[in-house]
Amino acid sequence: MYRLHGFFTQNSMKPHYVMEALGVEFEFRFVNLMTLENRTDEFRAMTPIGKVPVLEHDGEFLFESGTISRYVASVEKSPLYPADKLERARVDQWMTYFTCHPGRWLTEIYFQRVIKPAANLGETDEAACERAAQFVNMQLAPLEQLFEAASWLANDAFSIADVFALGYLEQVHAIDFSLEAFPRVNAWFGRLDELESTARVRARVRPYIEAAFAS
Numbered sequence: 001m002y003r004l005h006g007f008f009t010q011n012s013m014k015p016h017y018v019m020e021a022l023g024v025e026f027e028f029r030f031v032n033l034m035t036l037e038n039r040t041d042e043f044r045a046m047t048p049i050g051k052v053p054v055l056e057h058d059g060e061f062l063f064e065s066g067t068i069s070r071y072v073a074s075v076e077k078s079p080l081y082p083a084d085k086l087e088r089a090r091v092d093q094w095m096t097y098f099t100c101h102p103g104r105w106l107t108e109i110y111f112q113r114v115i116k117p118a119a120n121l122g123e124t125d126e127a128a129c130e131r132a133a134q135f136v137n138m139q140l141a142p143l144e145q146l147f148e149a150a151s152w153l154a155n156d157a158f159s160i161a162d163v164f165a166l167g168y169l170e171q172v173h174a175i176d177f178s179l180e181a182f183p184r185v186n187a188w189f190g191r192l193d194e195l196e197s198t199a200r201v202r203a204r205v206r207p208y209i210e211a212a213f214a215s
């Protein structure tokens with residue numbers, strides 16, 4: 001039995017989208033970071049770092065969104081995380097690329113524009129946003145080229161890398177980041193948006209988002 005402990009921001013959304021796309025049965029447990037539920041003894045007993053997401057599986061616990069995504073896909077022997085070593089490495093390479101490059105900078109802008117005001121953490125640093133946006137633009141350019149010949153990130157096949165990346169990419173809406181310069185990236189984003197698994201995850205977290213921003 002899998003249980004995903006998470007919030008509704010990108011680090012939790014990545015494994016959430018992955019697990020839903022894998023078609024595994026799991027329970028989602030919302031951890032409210034805004035009320036510091038991640039600082040309780042109960043939560044700390046699951047993870048030494050006090051951060052979401054955490055995966056609970058048959059009494060064992062794992063943290064780090066990429067690790068959780070790969071672990072569940074491996075346990076399930078899913079074709080969305082191919083067994084062939086080179087194909088699997090290509091999935092890994094795109095997950096790492098998103099984590100270290102465009103995902104990192106989109107998350108910086110999200111922090112500046114959404115989290116800071118919501119959590120009273122001070123003013124948005126416009127210079128930091130501008131610098132981050134320049135990196136995102138530079139780092140989405142290779143994808144625009146990739147999608148000239150491919151529909152998905154790795155091995156020209158839908159994989160956990162695509163839905164993992166979605167967790168980062170969808171932040172463009174909240175931060176008002178235009179993908180106009182990247183029509184093929186935008187089309188790929190559209191394909192991910194239309195997946196039934198994407199809709200199921202969004203419906204599951206929507207009440208928590210509404211409650212968080214209503215108060």
Ligand SMILES: N[C@@H](CCC(=O)N[C@@H](CS)C(=O)NCC(=O)O)C(=O)O
Pocket residue numbers: 007009010011012033038050051052053063064065066
């Ligand atoms: N590298 C980690 C990042 C996890 C992370 O930063 N989680 C944030 C939420 S997006 C968190 O739990 N923050 C609460 C805190 O640090 O107190 C992953 O990918 O899972």
